Amino acid sequence: MALLNSMSTRGKVTLAACALGFLAAALLIVKMAGAPSYTTVMTGVDPAKTAQITSALTAAGVPFALQNGGTAVAVQKGKETAANVALATKGLNTGTTQPGFEILDKQKLGASSQQQQIAYQRGLEGTIANTIGQIQGGGGAQVHLTLAQDNLFANESRAATAAVLLPQDSSSLDPSSVRGIANLVASSVPGLKAQQVTITDGTGTMLWPTGDGGDGGATGGMPAKAAAESRYNAQLESSLNAMLVQTLGPGKAQVQVHSDLNVDKVDEQKLAYGKVGVPLTEKKSVESLKGTGAVSGGTSGTASNLPSYANGGGTGSGNNNYKNTTTDRSLGVDKTITKTVKAAGAVNRMDVAVILDKSIVLTPPQLTALKSSLASAAGLQLKARGDTLAVTTGLAFAKQPVTAAKAGPIPAAFAGILKGVGIGLGALAFLFFVTRHLRRRERAELADEPSWLKGLETQQPKQIMPMPAFADQPATEVVIANADPRRQHLDAVIHDEPERVAAHLRTWITEDNK
Secondary structure: OHHHHHOOHHHHHHHHHHHHHHHHHHHHHHHHHHOOOEEEEEOOOOHHHHHHHHHHHHHOOOOEEEEHHHOEEEEEOOOHHHHHHHHHHOOOOOOOOOOOHHHHHHOOOOOOHHHHHHHHHHHHHHHHHHHHHOOOOOOOOEEEEEOOEOOOOHHHOEOOEEEEEOOOOHHHOOHHHHHHHHHHHHHHOOOOOHHHEEEEOOOOOEEEOOOOOOOOOOOOOOOOHHHHHHHHHHHHHHHHHHHHHHHHOOOOEEEEEEEEEEOOOEEEEEEEEEEEEEEEEEEEEEEEEEEEEEEEOOOOOHHHHOOHHHHOOOEEEEEEEEEEEEEEEEEEEEEEEEEEEEOOOEEEEEEEEEEEEOOOOOOHHHHHHHHHHHHHHHOOOOOOOOOEEEEEEEEOOOOOOHHHHHOOOOOHHHHHHHHHHHHHHHHHHHHHHHHHHHHHHHHHHHHOOOHHHHOOOOOOOOEEEEOOOOOOOOOOEEEEOOOOHHHHHHHHHHHHOHHHHHHHHHHHHHHHHO
């Protein structure tokens, strides 16, 4: 209290401001230590894909926060790996877009033709890459173009080529999508053919033109057997594992799928005839003969063959009228020709294996219900195709290396507490040094007196002023004590040495304003 009373008003105000700052810093530290910390994992996100990204993170159980008006996504510290895996599974693990033709708006006046050509090529590459990014599984694509160059001599001309890199695995892309990307790039660049486009995924697998999506492959543009089965198995395993996580809990079950797919393209034609004939055409023809003349007479028999003089018969006359109708009818049997193109990807056989942790104890009815649910979800045909479903229980899963995780970086909450303690100690040290500096300054101000002020006499002799004597009274002496003898001497110094006093006053004023 004595120290506080000995401080000047300015020192007290400074000390109060430091105390308030320390309290504000302490409250901020407590708030920061209690609030979770977030790390930005995606920037430049298309607002149209924000809903898909948030849905993927919510399904994976990763806390997130949107930044920069929804164009950036941050996740809680320690969840970066889970967030990247969840986004990569959905093909949403990239949000940075390349500059398109807007790069031409930043052209400087007086740019050379070569600079303009390079800017146009960069703008074209960015526009095509952003267009490919709108295709499912094509996010984050990088496009490199080599534009065509015409030359006077045909053998020195160079055709346009393009190279496309898809950062994620090609398992999320259909062969038709790969073919569509190749045609999209070819149609966007003048003089570029689809055969001159090269498409590669993040694993280095060639997708076009000689890969699974190419028309020149051995499968005639259809996916290779191994790639198709791997993609089908991964998708089915993901859906079955997600179902088991929701029912049994995370890390309690594991599903493995092995499928045999028919990737052959088959054209089938069938010809079928009807059982009952159908009249197709019917033609009628009529034959008739008409005429007049004598007719032979007589009785029938051999007697009529005898000469007339023998049989005594005679001849006569009459009219002839002959008519015959003939019908020509053609019958036909109806036939049906059916042409069927069987799509590749039919399942010949499928085997599903499920392993449950020993902590999962199921009763026989529950185990039967679980098998039925898995068979329905996987589309198994146990009798028709001979599919199999094996469920193994009572096995202990390997424990996750928890100790290795603890040996890593300091947890976010503990790091926040340490940061708060460090800031608090720094604030206390700041207050200590400020208080000590103020005390030293006050002592220096008290000790820093001018030499001429120290030389003032502490006491001056009394001045005796004679009082005027009246006629009837004797003269007396009146003693007048000076209220402040040092003031009189100071007035004398100010009168004799004004410049010296002004210099000291300027020094004091400057020190007070600091």
